[in-house]
Amino acid sequence: MSRRWNPVHPNVTGMLHGGDYNPDQWLDYPHIIDEDFRLMKLASANTFSVNIFGWSAIEPEEGVYRFEWLDSIMDRVAEQGGHIILATPSGARPAWMSEKYPEVLRVEANRVRNLHGVRHNHCFTSPIYRQKTQEMNRKLAERYKEHPALIMWHISNEYGGWCHCDLCQEAFRGWLKNKYDHDLDKLNHAWWTGFWSHRYSSWSQIESPAPHGENQVHGMNLDWQRFVTDQTIDFYQNEIVPLRELTPHIPVTTNFMGNYPHMRPFTGLNYEKFAKHVDVVTWDCYPPWHNDWQSTASLAKDVGFVNDLYRSLKDGQPFLIMECTPSLVNWHEVNKAKRAGMHKLSSIQSIAHGSDSILYFQWRKGRGASEKFHGAVVDHVGHEHTRVFRDVAEVGQVLNQLAPVVGSSMDAKVAIVYDWETDWAIADAQGFGKETKQYAATCQEHYRVFWERGIPVDVITPDKPLDGYKLVIAPMLYMVREGYAAKVESFVHSGGYFVATYATGMVNETDLVNLEGSPGPLKKVLGIWAEEIDTLYPAESRELVMTGGARYEAKDYVELIHLETAEALASFTSDFYKDKPALTVNRLGEGKAFYIASRNETSFQDDLYERLLDELQIGAPFPVQAGKGVSVQVRTDGKTDYVFVMNFTEEQQTVGWPGRSGLANLLTGEHVGEQLELEPYGAVVLSQSRE
Structure with a gap:
């Protein structure tokens, strides 16, 4: 639903830019800090995340x-009219704490405690570490609560990983007792521990x-990942107790x-659950641009999917890009620099999908240690006369022009379902091809159809309501939660279209196979039952033919399914599933539920969804004539549409919108006609009133 959201803070009036x-790494170089503040103005940088790993500088x-030192930095930023995102420094703790309180150090899965060093090397369960972080956060809140x-x-910072120490083992057992009502028989059944004689007779026998x-x-693996989250x-x-209080x-x-x-x-934590506890979703976006396995446009589609997922975690509220790099990173297998124009384009893409910021890691390159060659706004040379600094300064100017976009959202009638717990469970499942399960990539392939057509999409988790959507697509929803089928059935009865695929509803929430067969609780709404899946070798393919005669290639997975109340729209032409349904539709109330029984070539998705979009009368909110690789996204506040047209190719593209003229180009302030030329990696942002 289109609306304008409030900015993250009343003092914020435009896009956040900085990083x-x-x-604290430069306290012995005061002239460098002075230079930083001069350069901030040149880059139109207005927001800085400070103190992320500053514990040893605050409490030596x-x-x-x-x-x-922190007082001085915050005061100087305020004097320039800037903003501070103040970090709690728990992502890495000082050496004195590891020495005096070794329980704060993380224990790995091999049950060996880590030595001091690196970051995120702490136990989340440790009472001492919880006490120390809360004490530190209280001091920060007391000192800066009124700072302008x-x-x-x-x-x-970037929570992740797990600890297997004795404290965490006891916490895990306590978590399990609560989940299974202190009934060990319930746990044994849920985990199916009769397998390989894993049955537990005492809670003390359970380990991570x-x-x-x-x-x-x-089932244990799933519960461990849930516990870690x-x-x-x-x-x-x-950590936030004193912050909420003060x-x-x-x-x-x-x-x-x-x-x-x-x-x-990211699958290390379930962000569906975590997002409920943050006021604003922020994320660190580091796509491997210019790689050798994927076109730039294809990668841009995948970036769009993740952006739309994180935007949808809080019901369409704009998110923030908390970190990105203006050039390269130092931790990819190949640390490729961004080509000319890509930093501006990738920044505009983030804004197009719902971000109200472009913030970097990092402002200035460090002099030593592992991140000294990670990309930054200010290079070691220390001045503004670099390609990267010029790119950042240009983005700063672009963000100034895009201030009217802040708080606007997207109006999607299509939703793709992505489920963290299904991702975990499929990763464990051993009945598929090891390299071809590709759950998230499959969701992104279905998303591609709409991304290429400029049709807004919300990427939602199973807890989200389906009201307001016309088309909901849930690829490979291997695990169906209790109550989800009823939600889908109500959605379809009310006129919605629901699309599921092979490998749907195979297991319940503890990864036990559904005894009524697949697709489990969704059998009624889909009107089919699935007997088995044939996993194909990479060189293999099968053919399916539509009732109208169109033929498509299936690869990786072909499922043998049977009709109950559904009817077939396509069938396979060979093997033991010859003449068996390949695509079905089940009419339920005012809507329809579709089932795709194989992983198919891209043209199948194109043709199927074109048909469904036509039936549902869903179109692009701003149709654009353009070549392949041009993405169009629209943010709106209900009164004004902000249209982002982005060229993710290395070729000049002519883009047009026949019948529309006098549109405002937000990046230049000029009006544009019915078409224009986009340079390689070029973009334009148009503004159009709905009134």
Whole structure:
């Protein structure tokens, strides 16, 4: 639903631009800090995340505090009219704490405790670490609660990983007791522990998954990952207690991540659950642009999917890009620099999908340690006369022009369902091809059809309501939660179209196979039952033919299904599933439910969804004539549409919108006619009143 959201803080009037600033590393170089503030103005940088790993600079010895440097930085940012996103420094703790309180150090799955070093090397369960982080956060809140630069709390940094220490083992057992009502028989049944004689006769026998057994008891693995998410959220909630108490007017967030090298949602934590506890979703976006396995346009589609997922976590509220790089990173397999124009284009893409910021890691390159060659706004040379600085300054100017877009949202009638727990469970499942399960990539392939056509999409999790959508697509929804089928049935009865695929509804929430067969609780709404899946070798394919005669190639997976109340729209032409349904439709109430029984070539998705879009009268909110590789996204506040037209190719593209003229180009302030030329990696942002 289109609306205008309030900015993250009343003092914010436009896009946030800046990033992760680490002046604590430069306290012995005051002239460099002075230079930073000069360069901030040149780059139109107005927002800085400070203190993310600053614990040892604030508390060099236990109980000895040094806030003077942070006071100075925050005051100087305020004097320039800028903003501070102030971090709690729990992502890495000082050496004195590891030495005095070794329980704060993380224990790996092999049950060996880590030595001091790196970051995120802490136990989320440790009472001492929880006490120390809360003490630190209280001091920060007491000191800066009224500071004019403070607009948001940045809690820790990129939460992730797990600890297997004795404290965490006891916490895991306690979590399981609560989940299974202190009934060990319930747990044994849910985990199917009769397998390989894994049955437990005492809670004390249960341990977290060890390296040699992580693929054995899938129910245990699922519950461990759920516990890790809950324990991480609990640690986060412990951190924010003094912040909520002392600064209730300041929003809190923590930076979510993506999965790489391919652009996928991060699966180390369930962000569906975590998002409920942050005021604003933020994430760190590091696509591998210019790689050798994927076109730029294809990668842009995957980035769009993750952006739309994170925007949808809080019902369409604009998110923030908390980190990106103006050039390269230092942790990809190949650390490729961005080509000319790509930083501006990728920044505009983030805004197009719902971000109200472009913030970087990092402002200035460090002089030593592992991130000294990670991309930054200010290079080691220390001045503004670099390609990257010029690119950042240009983006700063672009963001100034895009200030009217802040708070606007997207109006989607199509939703793709992505489920973190299904992703976990399919990763464990051993009945498919090891390399071809590709759950997230399959969701992104269905998303592609709409991305290429400029049709807005919400990427939603199963907890979200379906009201307001006309078309909901749930590829490979391997695990169907209790109550979800009833929600889908109500949606279809009311006139919605629902699309499911092979490998749907195979297991319940503890990864036990549904005894009524697949697609489990969704059998009624889909009107079919699935007997088995044939996994194809990479060189194999099968053919399916539509009732109208169109033929398509199936690859990777072909499912043998049977009709109950559904009717076939396509069938397979060979093998033991010859003449068996390949695509079905089940009419229920005012709507329809479709089932796709194989993984098919892209033209199948194109043709199927074109048909459904036509039936549902869903079109692009701003049709654009353009070549392949041009993406169109629209943000709106209900009164004004902001149209982002982006060329993700290395070729000049002519783009047009016949019948529309006098549109305002937000980037230049000029009016444009019915077409224009987009340079390679070029973009234009148009403004059109709905009145």
